[in-house]
Amino acid sequence: MRKYNTIISLVLIAIGAMGIYMALNFEARGGNVGDPGAAFWPILLCCGLIFTSALLLVQTMIEGKKAAGPEEPLIDYRSAGVHCVFIIFGIMIGYAILLYYFGFIIATLVFVVCTMLAMGERRPLWLGLTTVGITGFIYVLFALIMNVVLPKGILLQ
């Protein structure tokens, strides 16, 4: 937890500092009398973010000094579950790209098979039936019943 707290605090302090820097350069245009302007509120929030992040950082450092030994890892990067999650991260990005180029049906058929394989499913019948079932179910629900426009894919238009 301490490692993550430190990383997140530092990242948020950097975001806050960058936010203040950007807000100082917001284009100043005429507002009403008494209006603090477009930059004031974001700067206030960035200051709050930096302040609370710094407090968490200090709190984490104090806890770290008091702690007797190394703590248990929050995410076990060697576990099969976490490996599966990372594989799925990649499949997600691939799915988003496939959706853009090939549209909903082809992309979803590929995505469902890949996700099930990543999760350890190897039975061909299950893979086939689930893939077709999920794609068909979503298509019927969204496109046919709800009249929602699904991605068509720029290569197939």
Added chain:
Amino acid sequence: MSAILSGLSLVVTPMGLLAILGGVLGGIFVGVMPGLSSVMGMSIMLPVALSMKGNLGVLMMLGIFCGSIYGGSITAIMINTPGTANSAATCLDGYPMAHKYHQPGRAISISTTASTFGGLFSAIMLMWTSPILASFALKFSAQESFALALFGISVVASVSSGNVLKGMMGAFLGLLLATIGVDVTTGAYRFTFGTVYLTGGISNIPVLIGLFAFSQGLINVQENFGKERGKVAPKLERILPTREDLKTIFPTLIRSSVIGTVIGAIPGTGGDIAAWVGYNEAKRWSKHPEKFGDGAPDGIAAPEAANNAISGGALIPLLALSIPGDACTAIMLGALMMLGITPGPLLMSEAPDKVYMIIIGLFFANVFMGLCGFSGIKLFAKISSVPNIILTPLIFVFCFVGTYAVNHTVQDIYLMIICGILGFFIIKAGFSIPPIILGLILGGILEKNFRRSLVLSAGNWTTFFTRPISCTFIIIAFLSLFSPLIFSALKKRKAQKVEGSDAHE
């Protein structure tokens, strides 16, 4: 009275009732699945609701809200695994009654009766209290509205995360996200990075789905990898409660419904807290507290009535003051605003029919929940056995399609993936999502009223403290944020003193 009748006419249409029924069934489906929460179900189904015409989307969301809270009790009783956190207390007596005493039907009939009773009770309370609270809130000016929104965010930030600092950091992050886009007062471009996509501001839906549903799906994959879900073989001896059971649990139903409604109305709380408080109170008032934990009917009725009663309770501050009571009502607030209904004191005076439509819709959702619960219990119990290998890809595809369905842009999908991956890590690091979402949803209201207050007072900063209601809310907001820090510091000092004196002795 005419507003109530107009509200009724908006609900009691074939499509309106069908939307509620569909929502309830979808909600129960989400609820019975261990790992799928009410919030996740509502965020996944939000784009579907937005694509529905007129008020049907609102009615469907109400159905999902009620159904998902109830659905969690079925798996709590059948396989000792609560479908949602709200039903954790139901396991204590529901599972022993179903398995030790071989009365699963009796356990589920009590839970269904209590859920329906709690939900209907809170809907009546909502109908009674909302107009009173809204008429009081009509006196609010920009200063009070700002203070109230600040109060709502601060309460959620202080209680939803184990660490107040993390809650506050989440709230600041959400509020900061809400500033992205063109500033409506001055027309200045803020944090748009020169892109057209961010000019209109961050879309709530991709962030909501990414943080609530997508990240939870990833966590489910990690935690349940290679695990088989417990099989349910429902052999239910009955589906309706006996007269004796009804007589036994009636006082508990009333007490827990009141507890659930009150707790639901307090921002930052939720069904899990209501359920545990309801359970503890039922045990404390019982003539046979020793039977609790061993299949006591009151031990099932108390948490179920309390957690379903939060549905109406949480809608009280939402409708009257535009302050969501929990994560589910935060999504509901987003849904209502996107569907053109802005909750708050003005809604009651400008569109009372919409308010009553929501209240009556909630009433019907609870009625349908009871009917579905009694008639389809065997089916729902079987649904909970759907393996993760099917459920996980289904949820992910829902997330993608739901995100795309709102604005039809692939950029929304990229944003959802980024939020989902970030959500996975920040949840693991002990951060809570509701403050971020509440900051994002309420950020615009907060800034608008903050700046309007200063314009009205010609830049006088004391304006927030010279008005009694505004000052009170700001003080409570600060107390709710800093009291946990002060109390924990005092506790530590006290503990150190005790340790020191022990060592001295």
